[in-house]
Amino acid sequence: MEKTTEKIDYKAILVTLNIADKKSKDYIEDIEASMTEFNELALAANVEVLGNMVQNKQSVDVTYFIGKGKVEEIKTYSENMNVNLVIFNHELSGSQIRNLENALDVDVIDRTMLIQEIFANRAITKDGKLQVELAQLKYRLPRLAGIGGKLSRMGGGIGGRGPGEKKLETDKRHINARILEIEKELAEIVKNRDVQRSQRMKSNLPIVALVGYTNAGKSTITNEIIKRNELHDPEKEVFVKDMLFATLDTSLRKAKFTNGNDFLVIDTVGFVSRLPHSLVKAFKSTLEEALFADLVLHILDASDKNYELQRETTEDVLKEIGCADKAKIIVNNKIDLLSGDFVVGSAEVKSINISANNPDDIKRLLDMIEETIIPDIEEKTLLIPYNEGNLINEIHDKYSNVATEYQENGISITLKLTQDDIRKYNEYILI
Incomplete structure (x- = not known):
């Protein structure tokens, strides 16, 4: 899946719905705090924010999410300010994205797509990149008819706006195949992580x-x-x-x-x-x-x-x-x-x-x-026989601040030990 290398400068309007229904998944308890964070997310995605709009409604509009009247207001603002992206501080359905893009004639993405875009640009390890791609693909799959062939407008991807039915089916097969491929790769990474974790525990x-x-x-x-x-x-x-x-x-x-x-x-x-x-x-x-x-x-x-x-x-x-x-x-x-x-x-x-x-x-x-x-650490003095070199190395590898003294029948080591190690080295403890 290729990603466009063309640099696009995004000038955006951020839109938040202040919904009265506290039981709705779109209800935001603290609108001001959410908008502040929303602006910071846009900044993290290298988006220039030209305006914030809040729509007060009793419920979500099924077609346009915020209602047709507010869409017309956003369209006027977008044309006057040369806006090329509108970002919603909520999760939109594929049909809502399609309806909004057709009405506004600019790209539209939602909060989830924005955060996924940030993650995609910041992930460094193979594990991180795969995790982000998997999240993007699974989010995109049920929204194909609405968002077309894009992972997000910001990230590019296969296809373009308004694919036909045949292309949608091709995209679905492509995405499902890629999801299975990523899940297999991640399963191997999880195995390796479990091995590494086991070694750390040991x-x-x-x-x-x-x-x-x-x-x-x-x-x-x-x-x-x-x-x-x-x-x-x-x-x-x-x-x-x-x-x-x-x-x-x-x-x-x-x-x-x-x-x-x-x-x-x-x-x-x-x-x-x-x-x-x-x-x-x-x-x-x-x-x-x-x-x-x-x-x-x-x-x-x-x-x-x-x-x-x-x-x-x-x-x-x-x-x-x-x-x-x-x-x-x-x-x-x-x-x-x-x-x-x-x-x-x-x-x-x-x-x-x-x-x-x-x-x-x-x-x-x-x-x-x-x-x-480590709430129960005690200072102890051990006497390790000279023929137990491996044990001496083990203690020096594990503990840094140790007082060592060479004696006739072994090496005396004074250090602070955990209760587990007190039991482990009990036979060598002098005091």
Whole structure:
């Protein structure tokens, strides 16, 4: 499936429906917050926003979603402003897209297609690219008659506007075949990921997964944590940029606690309100890394006025992937951007207020992680016989801050051990 290389500058109107029916799937509780996020999504897709329109209605219009009168208003605005794209802050049916494009004579996409476009442009790994393509194809399939032969107007794809019935059938066969092909490839990737996960579990290294709203600071915190490893390679740092969905692919890095012990840190894809179910499902295998973590860090932007929306959005996705009851720390990031003190909303979950740019705050976070993940550490002295070189190497590989002394009948090693390792090395413990 070829993608056009022609660069198109998109000038768009963003349209949001303020529907009164709270039971409708299109109901948005906080219109202002949703529109702010919607504009940021458009920016992340390199779209120039020329205007925002809100339509207040009791219910959805089956034909045009927002009603014919509002469509005529948008058409007039589009012609005056040279708009070439209209984006809806909702999920549209194929027939609604077709009707809107015919009436407006410009390209029309919905929120899901916009987010999929961002994901398609940002995915780096083979796994990520396949997951996005699968989500796009499955979303497109039931909408073929409406959106023609495009994955989205922005992304190009096979075919064009208004394909005939024969072409639609050809496209359906093509898409179904490609879906099966991708699912087979992803099944192999999942097998490989399971093997890698098994190897990580055997290493007994604690695993910490960072989850949270997109642009809350997960990648920045990940980088600040891994920088404390004396073998840190700057090229291993996670990509950071102040925009939605700067990081899409899950990354795994080795880090160190303040006492020198190793642990693994996983940075996951960020969430967004009303994240298309197709993408939650497509990235479920990636998000499931959090399921196998010993601890989840829920990163929140404390300076964002939509803090509660971000918190609830992430909690909802965590529930969907079965991660709601995992041991967790709420990390309220960016407190340096606040003028006053930040008050944590719930005392039931362990939490910490930090600025990712403050080294002391990162140290406090690391200490809290260690206390939470390994609550019963004890200092012990082991005496390892000289003929047990493999055991000596194993301990040095696993623990960094160890005091070593060579004695007549073996090597004396003093270090802080977990309860599991105290049991494992019990026969060598002196004190």
